[in-house]
Amino acid sequence: MPKLTLERVAELAGVSRSTASRVINGQDGVRPEIRRRVLDVVELTGFVPHAAARSLAGQHSRILGLAIRQTTEQVFSDPYFAALVQGISGACNDHDQTLSLFLFQSAAEHEHLPARVLRTKLVDGLVVTATFSDDPLVWQLTESGIPFVIVGEVSNPHISSVDADNQNGAALVAEHLLSLGRTRIATVTGPMRSAAASTRRMAFERALAVAGQPMDPELVVEADFTEDGAYAATQQLLVRAPDAIFAFSDRMAVGVLRALQEAGRRIPEDVAVIGFDDLPPAADSRPPLTTVRQEVEQTGSVAVELLLERIRSPEIPARRIELPTRLVVRASSVASQQVGGQPS
Amino acid sequence: MPKLTLERVAELAGVSRSTASRVINGQDGVRPEIRRRVLDVVELTGFVPHAAARSLAGQHSRILGLAIRQTTEQVFSDPYFAALVQGISGACNDHDQTLSLFLFQSAAEHEHLPARVLRTKLVDGLVVTATFSDDPLVWQLTESGIPFVIVGEVSNPHISSVDADNQNGAALVAEHLLSLGRTRIATVTGPMRSAAASTRRMAFERALAVAGQPMDPELVVEADFTEDGAYAATQQLLVRAPDAIFAFSDRMAVGVLRALQEAGRRIPEDVAVIGFDDLPPAADSRPPLTTVRQEVEQTGSVAVELLLERIRSPEIPARRIELPTRLVVRASSVASQQVGGQPS
DNA sequence: GCCGCTTCTGGGAGCGCTCCCGACATCATC
DNA sequence: GATGATGTCGGGAGCGCTCCCAGAAGCGGC
Numbered sequence: 001m002p003k004l005t006l007e008r009v010a011e012l013a014g015v016s017r018s019t020a021s022r023v024i025n026g027q028d029g030v031r032p033e034i035r036r037r038v039l040d041v042v043e044l045t046g047f048v049p050h051a052a053a054r055s056l057a058g059q060h061s062r063i064l065g066l067a068i069r070q071t072t073e074q075v076f077s078d079p080y081f082a083a084l085v086q087g088i089s090g091a092c093n094d095h096d097q098t099l100s101l102f103l104f105q106s107a108a109e110h111e112h113l114p115a116r117v118l119r120t121k122l123v124d125g126l127v128v129t130a131t132f133s134d135d136p137l138v139w140q141l142t143e144s145g146i147p148f149v150i151v152g153e154v155s156n157p158h159i160s161s162v163d164a165d166n167q168n169g170a171a172l173v174a175e176h177l178l179s180l181g182r183t184r185i186a187t188v189t190g191p192m193r194s195a196a197a198s199t200r201r202m203a204f205e206r207a208l209a210v211a212g213q214p215m216d217p218e219l220v221v222e223a224d225f226t227e228d229g230a231y232a233a234t235q236q237l238l239v240r241a242p243d244a245i246f247a248f249s250d251r252m253a254v255g256v257l258r259a260l261q262e263a264g265r266r267i268p269e270d271v272a273v274i275g276f277d278d279l280p281p282a283a284d285s286r287p288p289l290t291t292v293r294q295e296v297e298q299t300g301s302v303a304v305e306l307l308l309e310r311i312r313s314p315e316i317p318a319r320r321i322e323l324p325t326r327l328v329v330r331a332s333s334v335a336s337q338q339v340g341g342q343p344s
Numbered sequence: 345m346p347k348l349t350l351e352r353v354a355e356l357a358g359v360s361r362s363t364a365s366r367v368i369n370g371q372d373g374v375r376p377e378i379r380r381r382v383l384d385v386v387e388l389t390g391f392v393p394h395a396a397a398r399s400l401a402g403q404h405s406r407i408l409g410l411a412i413r414q415t416t417e418q419v420f421s422d423p424y425f426a427a428l429v430q431g432i433s434g435a436c437n438d439h440d441q442t443l444s445l446f447l448f449q450s451a452a453e454h455e456h457l458p459a460r461v462l463r464t465k466l467v468d469g470l471v472v473t474a475t476f477s478d479d480p481l482v483w484q485l486t487e488s489g490i491p492f493v494i495v496g497e498v499s500n501p502h503i504s505s506v507d508a509d510n511q512n513g514a515a516l517v518a519e520h521l522l523s524l525g526r527t528r529i530a531t532v533t534g535p536m537r538s539a540a541a542s543t544r545r546m547a548f549e550r551a552l553a554v555a556g557q558p559m560d561p562e563l564v565v566e567a568d569f570t571e572d573g574a575y576a577a578t579q580q581l582l583v584r585a586p587d588a589i590f591a592f593s594d595r596m597a598v599g600v601l602r603a604l605q606e607a608g609r610r611i612p613e614d615v616a617v618i619g620f621d622d623l624p625p626a627a628d629s630r631p632p633l634t635t636v637r638q639e640v641e642q643t644g645s646v647a648v649e650l651l652l653e654r655i656r657s658p659e660i661p662a663r664r665i666e667l668p669t670r671l672v673v674r675a676s677s678v679a680s681q682q683v684g685g686q687p688s
Numbered sequence: 689g690c691c692g693c694t695t696c697t698g699g700g701a702g703c704g705c706t707c708c709c710g711a712c713a714t715c716a717t718c
Numbered sequence: 719g720a721t722g723a724t725g726t727c728g729g730g731a732g733c734g735c736t737c738c739c740a741g742a743a744g745c746g747g748c
Contacts, residue, residue, distance in 0.1 A: 005704055016728040021706065029726060051464035052405060053704035055396035056733045063444075063466075072430045073624070075420070082420030089416065089447045098460065100407075101445035103433045116442065120395035122407075228628075280417070284572075349734055360698040365736065373696065397734035400703045 087300025153195035164294035169325035174207035186242035230255030287331035431644025497539035508638035513669035518551035530586035574599030634677035
């Protein structure tokens, strides 16, 4: 039995290679009856074009890469990445692209990315996450000429990026806490090299200042986006007696909650706690977390679409897309409505 | 400037395409001086062979796939996968293979695997994890003829697999608890469709029975490898007053710990708790967890090596490799040595 | 100095597909 | 009925590499 190739499919359908190719690639200019015939043969034989041959002859591989700039442990313990990958993976399927995840944490693996992945033309483009300001990787990618989009922030406006509206998110938190009459508002931030963290911080400070209640620098502690880090940060904060703590992620907020509870603080009466993300830990914590909702999964799918746009139409200028954020109020900032009342 | 191809490199080095190819692929039969000359050109120009062309002309893509049979959330929240992926990724780098991660959770994405990944000859082989007994995927893969290895258990001996020695691990736990004089030994298992869970359970039961202290079926609760699941399972268990609980993973053990502590039980005095894996949550929990250490990262690298063996030498019969497990005793089963004594 | 051997090198023939262009048929138009 | 526009189809020419084999070069032995 001969090998199953385009040629063979064409032969079986009684058409030429070219016509079979047109049908399989959904191009028009083929009479419906002939199209049908080819499609039937494809169905019957289960023909699938050879990826490498396609990639060599056409000019693209239909493989998109996802490069995450974090250690494996960090990636595989963060619900944020779960949601993001979910969104990216789904969008790839929708657009008939294969997603390939590249992990590179050690410096050595780092070196490999340009050589082994980019120069070999293995991927058509890259979604890159968790970069920090002035990340050399970004520069490297720009140099290499490969299309890519960043999930997060970039200073260079000629690079496409997707992100949540961090500014608005932080401002909403400030507004909410002020409206609750909190006066000793603390923050547990992410590392300042993270652009998301510094943007949230700046926006938060500004919102407080505008409202005439500027932030006390003593009430700001930098943590590392982990639960344990936030737990430790909160212990530091306790002596300063804050009446509200804004943690820059839900995971960190969970650590904040734990530290406060162990110290005997009532939430939200003594201290209001607010997170960021609205990912699984938020609604399940006790008490449920007031948090800034961002659409992480959508962020992923938008990133893929933006990347495909860049690949297919390099002439379109780069652009940045910010997805809306909104505040989700739960019991960690506002006492439940039944407090002091009877269940109806 | 002409495109950088093998042809061009050969031209610059003053040799033929074939010779350049030999040098780049590390084959011998090339005079050292000529080899040097080619290598210099490669270095200078930064030439990297085109992946698709290689893949088409040779018969392999140098891409290995990792297929994880779980939802994205599960994968991205489990330290086990972090370690496993780490091992696999490292081994791929060592062997100059590109790792591609395929996520497919929905039924629709499932369908894609055979067609889009296997038939296209995109990957040379697959590492498959988290299969369950009689998983149709395994059958599909066997049918398709693509080389693959399973991380975990398989009934079919003609399939290569890598796993920890679960039997020994479970037996060690039984032995340890018995030696501590525990009599009401409970287990919080994983789902019984998981082969690892059922093997651990069987081995554990057998070990207890052999020691003349058969397991009380009332003291066995099935959970789902999550912390919350184990928390709930333990609450069920509390009324039966166990004096030891063996959880089938460290994450679950953490849930067990939490439930016991909330119920006011002292650990290990009232209840000894033992986990499985010895991954990050184990040593950091309070109290630190006695657990069965398995070398997850090594499991990953061995899987890759076994896969490469199958790809390169299909004639070698399939084999199963079991990596040793050992007991790591910490404070969750044995009170710290300083209890009742003075620090020296 | 010639033969036969080994060691090294070069060129041809694909791998399976896409893309381009020319051939052909069909139909409307004058 | 000749002409051109329009719509379909087929074949050739690669994409950049690997593999195979033939041929060149170098060497010792007679």
